[in-house]
Amino acid sequence: MARAHLSVGADFTAGTVPPRLFGSFVEHMGRGVYTGIFEPGHPSADERGFRGDVLDRVREIGPTVVRYPGGNYVSGHNWEDGIGPVADRPRRLDLAWRTIETNEFGLHEFVHWARAAGTEPMMAINLxxxxxxxALDLVEYANHPGGTAWSDLRRRNGDEDPFGIRLWCLGNEMDGPWQVGHKTAAEYGRLAAEAGRAMRLVDPSIELVACGSSHSAMPTFGEWERTVLELAYDQVDYISAHTYYEETDGPGEFLAKAVDMDSYIESVVATADAVRARGRHRKRIHVSFDEWNVWYQSRHRSGGIHQQTDDWAVAPRVIEDEYSVTDAVVVATMLHALLRHGERVRIACQAQLVNVIGMVRSEPGGAAWTQTVAHPFRVMREHARGQILDVRARGDHYDAGRLGDAPVVDAAGTWDPDGGTLALFLANRDLTEPAEVRIALHGFGELRPGRAEVLTAGPGQDRHTGNNETAPEAVGMRPLDGVRIEGGEVSVTLPPLSWAAVPLDVI
Structure with missing residues (x-):
């Protein structure tokens, strides 16, 4: 049995939990939109064509912000194609994914869907x-009250009141040679600065995200961030980060991928702070980790880093990964990494929301169900409140291959003094053995265990078990018994390959 000893204190925190840390992403890719969130004629669809069964699951998961419309798609997207009467909207080639875009679902539909889902829209522009x-035209159309050509067109198209979109991404993955309109860091940084400066003239209240590297293995990683921020520091609020992981070299290394994510975040923050110091800037640039997830790219790759289709179809099935218990534990530890760095990672979007590497899956005309990776997201979004705890840990480690030694137990936590709740999030990376965890508590007063839950393989299941159309609830959260508090210390035993949420309430 592995052992870990954690120490947490009410006075030792690492910032406030950012509400936008629990975001997601909807791209015009595969079936993310069409037969995903939008399917007129589906038995559950409302008058706008929004699938009610999918909306129910999205509301339950509870993403606080949703990024749209891409992703690679946005770099060839004309936002004007998705407004006005649907019958008049053009069909276009989507060069990012080699599909046909019908534009039946556009800006107005997304804003109304986001309102129905109870989430904040995060809009990406085409650079x-x-x-x-x-970019100027889009901000005016979306956010200006009226009395101008673009804002009055929005009103004629059915929305009298402005959309009030606060978050804007200045393009997507512009460092990537796969990107339509790919640019060098200097080209992009200058364009982002010009666009951001102009957009703020239309609406000074907006928040802007500059493109960082597409992932930390890019040959220009670090230098890209430095150049872009040196050119655009005063015009932006965030620099983006993206990463996807898959199991390629065995489960041990895969389960430790959050170690790599921790390092990635710290490198981006260090670069941003170096630019701040060199430029004598007063404000700090935060990180928008607006694409992250498990993605089995090697299963789908048909040449190059991103999958494309060959037949210019409408909404084909693209990267519809079915997630397992193992994947859910990895996603949970990635959430831990984001939370640990929540003082600087102020926005994060698990990509994507529906069908395309989605937390929710749906079938055309049929059922919708929740994937395993949605459960840690939902539970952490519900429990992570107040202050981020600085969790100090010691315990058993294991060889995680290229990632070096990794702790068997990975942990994060939050403390909400107003609500009187301490929440501990714990993962056991050991595939076969339980882990005994002891947590020393300092300064919280008298506590009692709340409703602890765990995600792990059940009887007759293994680490590859997932949820699907015929078994939509095979894997989920279930009660975790045996949480004890004695003498200011919590003890809990985690099953092999598991993730648990352990709330403790002030008496």
């Missing part, structure tokens, strides 16, 4: 094939 003027 691949378009530029400053198109």
């Amino acid at each position: 691949g094939t378009r530029g400053v003027q198109e």
Whole structure:
């Protein structure tokens, strides 16, 4: 049995939990939109064509912000194609994924869907094939009250009141040679600065995200962030980060991928702070980790880093991964990494929401169900409140291959003094043995165990078990018994390969 000893104190915190840390992402890719969140004629669809069964699951998961419409898709996207009467909207080639975009679902539909889902919209603009003027027009259309050509067109198209979109991404993955309109760091940084400066003239209240590297293995990683921020520091609030992981070299290394994510975040923050110091800037740039998840790219790759289709279909099945118990534990530890760095990672979007590497899956005309990876997201979003705890840990480690030694037990926690709740999030990376965890508590007063839950393989299951159309609830959260508090110390035993949420309430 592995052992870990953690120490947490009410006075030792690492910032406030950012509400936007629990976001997601909807891209016009595969069936993310069509037969995903939008399917007129589905038995559950409302008058706008939004699938009610999918909406129910999205509301339950509870993403606080949703990024749209891409992703790679946005770099060839004309936002004007998705407004006005649906019958008049053009069909376009989507060069990112080699599909046909019908534009039946556009800006108005997304804003109304986001309102129905109870989430904040995060809009991306096209800085691949378009530029400053198109960005200005979109902000005016979306956010200006009225009395101008673009804002009055929005009103004629059915929305009298402005959308009030606060979060804007200045393009997507512009460092990637796969991106339509790919640019060098200097080209992109100058364009982002020009677009951001102009957009704020239309609406000074907006928050802007500059493109960081597409992942930490990019040959320009670090240098890209430095150049972009040196050119655009005063115009932006965030620098983006993206990463996806898959099991390629055995489960031990895969389960430790959050170690790599921790390092990635710390490198981006260090680069941003170096630019701040060199430029004598007063504000700090935060991180928007607006794409992250498990993605089995090697299963889907048909040449290059991103999958494409060959037949220009409408909403084909693309990267519809079915997630397992193992994947859910990895996703949970990635959430731990984001939470640990919540003082600087102020936005994060688990990509994506529906069907395309989605937390929710749906079938055309049929059922919808929740994937395993949605459960840690939902539970952490519900429990992570107040202050981020600085969790100090010691305990058993194991050889995680290229990632070096990794702790068997990975942990994060929050303390909400107003609500009187301490929440501990614990993962056991050992595939076969339980882990005994002891947590020393300092300064919280008298506590009692709340409703602890665990995700792990059940009887007759293994680490590859997932949820699907025929077994939509095979894997989920279930009660975790045996949480004890004695003498200011919590003890709990985690099953092999598991993730648990352990809330403790002030008496």
